[in-house]
Amino acid sequence: MSTEKIVVALGGNALQSGNGPATAQSQLEVVRKTCEHIAAISAMGYEIAVVHGNGPQVGRIVMASEAADQVTPAMPFDVCGAMSQGYIGYHIQQCLKYALNKSNRNIPVVTVATQMIVDAKDPAFSNPTKPIGPFYTQEEAKVLEQERGYIMKEDSGRGYRRVVASPLPQRIVEIEAVKQLWDHSIVITCGGGGIPVIENPDGTLEGVAAVIDKDFAAELLAEKVDADILMILTEVEKVSINFKKPNQQDLSRMTLAEAARYVQEGQFPAGSMLPKVEAAMKFVRTYPNKRAIITSLDKAVEALDGKTGTSITFN
Numbered sequence: 001m002s003t004e005k006i007v008v009a010l011g012g013n014a015l016q017s018g019n020g021p022a023t024a025q026s027q028l029e030v031v032r033k034t035c036e037h038i039a040a041i042s043a044m045g046y047e048i049a050v051v052h053g054n055g056p057q058v059g060r061i062v063m064a065s066e067a068a069d070q071v072t073p074a075m076p077f078d079v080c081g082a083m084s085q086g087y088i089g090y091h092i093q094q095c096l097k098y099a100l101n102k103s104n105r106n107i108p109v110v111t112v113a114t115q116m117i118v119d120a121k122d123p124a125f126s127n128p129t130k131p132i133g134p135f136y137t138q139e140e141a142k143v144l145e146q147e148r149g150y151i152m153k154e155d156s157g158r159g160y161r162r163v164v165a166s167p168l169p170q171r172i173v174e175i176e177a178v179k180q181l182w183d184h185s186i187v188i189t190c191g192g193g194g195i196p197v198i199e200n201p202d203g204t205l206e207g208v209a210a211v212i213d214k215d216f217a218a219e220l221l222a223e224k225v226d227a228d229i230l231m232i233l234t235e236v237e238k239v240s241i242n243f244k245k246p247n248q249q250d251l252s253r254m255t256l257a258e259a260a261r262y263v264q265e266g267q268f269p270a271g272s273m274l275p276k277v278e279a280a281m282k283f284v285r286t287y288p289n290k291r292a293i294i295t296s297l298d299k300a301v302e303a304l305d306g307k308t309g310t311s312i313t314f315n
């Protein structure tokens with residue numbers, strides 16, 4: 001039995017990866033399967049916190065809100081982020097509790113609506129990189145750029161998506177509550193990277209239009225709770241070099257130096273694999289004796305046992 005602490009980050013796209021359209025029901029099915037794996041990790045003795053992405057989900061909430069503007073005023077971006085935390089957290093709470101109960105593990109599961117302080121002067125505000133919402137063809141993307149003023153970018157060979165600013169997470173506002181809950185429950189926190197807020201000179205917080213990368217948020221959380229492992233779960237089992245090329249090579253492990261070299265070579269696109277690798281690198285740079293793992297939702301247990309996934313270590 002392990003007694004280690006682990007921060008598990010679930011990819012927003014990965015949570016929408018079921019067959020058919022991205023509905024609440026299709027997400028619930030993926031969450032249900034994923035929570036079986038998280039419950040298995042809990043049964044191995046690990047103490048867990050869950051962070052989730054929200055790119056596809058917050059994008060759709062924003063679209064729905066804009067489309068309904070004739071009926072009721074559109075919600076600001078930060079409120080859409082809070083909504084995404086609420087419904088994804090609700091799905092995880094429901095499914096994880098069920099999966100834990102099945103193995104007689106009576107552990108409370110709770111979602112904390114989490115605000116994340118960002119720097120108003122973060123250069124990310126003038127260089128949008130975070131893909132949100134659905135995927136479009138190049139032609140559809142051009143129309144959206146012209147008609148709605150969206151900025152559209154190609155996303156890892158999967159199509160075009162709207163991109164928005166993604167400032168770096170600086171401080172988790174609710175961290176003390178998360179620490180207090182940690183000992184008695186599985187906490188779902190920093191969803192969608194946290195609701196981005198800036199701190200005004202008078203100490204008030206103010207939501208801003210952005211989507212924080214949940215991989216960086218999960219890394220910050222892992223530092224703050226002194227986690228032993230940062231595990232980032234997405235759609236692919238392993239990180240690759242030469243991704244989607246004939247000479248693609250899937251990596252079982254990367255040292256910090258190797259990862260830095262691959263980043264330099266441009267092996268990982270911004271907004272998808274790059275933040276995962278950078279978050280993993282930051283974690284092992286800060287804690288040279290700890291490890292980060294990147295793998296798929298369904299391989300989490302095997303990856304923890306070192307049987308698959310990409311393990312990132314200091315050396």
Ligand SMILES: Nc1ncnc2c1ncn2[C@@H]1O[C@H](COP(=O)(O)OP(=O)(O)O)[C@@H](O)[C@H]1O
Nearest residue numbers: 011012013014156234235236239240243272273
């Ligand atoms: N070098 C790479 N190795 C593995 N996957 C990559 C690589 N480059 C891009 N990708 C893509 O990045 C995706 C993960 O990013 P993304 O879908 O944004 O993550 P999330 O599941 O967190 O939403 C993978 O599923 C894969 O399609």
Ligand SMILES: NC(=O)OP(=O)(O)O
Nearest residue numbers: 012053054055192214
């Ligand atoms: N907020 C965030 O990082 O979402 P994704 O996991 O969907 O990219």
